[in-house]
Amino acid sequence: MSDHGSGAHSGEYEDRLQAWVGRELLTRRFGQDPVNVPMIRHWVEAMADDNPIYLDESAAREAGRDGVVAPASMAQAWTMRGYAASVRPDGEPTGMDELTGLLAEGGYTSVVATDSEFEFERELVPGDRVSVEEVVEAISPEKKTGLGAGRFITTVRTYRDAAGEVVATQRWRLLRFRPAEKPAQEPAGKPAGKPEGEEAEARPLRPRPAINHDNAFWFEAAREHRLVIQRCADCKSLRHPPGPCCPQCGSFAWDTVEAKGEGHVYSYVVAHHPRHPAFGYPLVIAVVELTEGTRLITNLTGVEPADVQIGMPVVLDWIDPDPDLSLPAFRPADADAKER
C-alpha cells in the first residue's frame, strides 16, 4: 500500500514500540470518588437494569448481600477520569500518553476498543475506593482491518481496593489505526474485498477456520504472517492442504518450508451471491499455484474482478480480519512493481 513516510514499518520504530511490552502505562491511580449510590443509579437507569440489589437495601440483603452492591460491569467506570480530564488534560503525561504519541507518530491516530475480559474477585460496595494500574501485555504487528491498517494493543488493568486487595482484573484491547483512505488515494485500486463507502464499518467476524491437530501449524504460522508448506520428511515432497500422511510415500513424518510468496492464478471465481456479512462483494476467490508447486485457495486483493486473468503472476499479501485471524491473500505482481 502507499507509503506514509511515517516509518511505521521500520525496524527501529518496531523496536521502540515493542520496548513498551511489559511496561506500566499507568501507575496505580484512584478513581475520583468512592463507589456511591448516585453513580450506581445513573448507571442502572441508563442501562435499564432493574436488578434490585443495586439500589434496594432490603432486596440486596434478601439476595445474600450485606447491603447494596455496584454492578460488576461498572468496575471500570469508577476509575474513568470524566469530562474535565477529557477536555482539559492536566499536563502530567502518563506512560499511556507517551505510547499514544508514539503510535500517532506511526500514523495510528484513531482508536477503537475491541476486547474487554473482566474477572471479578469481589463485588464493590458503596464506600469502596477503587484504584487502577495498567501494564502493556502485547503490541501486534500492523494488521489490515475493516477500519484501516492498525495495531492491536493489549494491556492488563488491575483494580484494587483501598487496602490494595485486587477486586478485578481486565484484559483490554484497543485497535489504534490509521483511518482507511479514500479509494482515489490508493494507486493499486481498492482491495477487492472492501467495497467503497464501507471502509469505516467494522465487519462481523469471518467464519473461524476448522483448526485441528493436523493443520494448526499452518494457521499459527499465518498469524505470524508466514506462509508455510508442509513437506514430507522422508521423500521431501510438498503438500497442501495440510494432512497427517504423505500422499506420495505414506510417511507420517513431516516438517515445513516457508513459501517465497510468489505464484500465479491457476483458476478463480467471483462470488456475488449468496453473501456472508463478513466479506465484501464481489469477492474474488482464486486457486493460486505457488512457484514451489503447491496450490492454495485464497482471496485476491488490489485488483478489480474484471482484471483477474488465469496465469496472472501474483505475490503474497496478508489480510488480518481480526486479532485472532490472519490469512494469506495474493495481489497482482505487476501492481506491486508499479508501487515500488
Add this chain to the structure above:
Amino acid sequence: MNRRYEDVAVGEELPELSIPLTRTMIVATAIASRDYQDVHHDPSLAVERGSKDVFMNILTTNGLVDRYVTSWAGPAAVVKAIKIRLGAPNYPGDTMVLTGTVTGKRSGGRVEIAVRGVNRIGPHVTGTVVVQLPAERAQGSAA
C-alpha cells in the same frame, strides 16, 4: 426469581432480549460510564474520525451483557467474569438482540453463559459471562 445451580443445564437457552438503540440511550450510557470520548456523543466528530455516526461505547456493552445475564440468573447471582469482543458498531436507530446459552457448569456454583448481541450489520458482541449461582441449601449466602 433466583435461579439455582441445580436448576441450570448445559445447553439451556436464555430468553432473547431486544434492546432499541436510541441516540439518547447511546449518549446517556456513555455519560453514565464517565466516557466523554466525542465519538460517543458528537455525530460530526464521529464522522470525521471515520465512523458513520456516534456509536455505543464498550463499557455500555459490558453493562448490557451484565444486565442480560443477571436478569435471567436472578438477584442472588454474583458475576465472576465478563469477557467480550466487539464487532459491528451499535449505531443509533438500530436494535441489538441478545441471545445466550449455558455452555458450562463448574465447581463453586459457577455457570458459564455464551452471549451474542446482533444488530442489523452483524454481531456487535460475542463473549462469555460466568456467574456464581446459589445452591439448593445455601440459598441466601451466594456472596
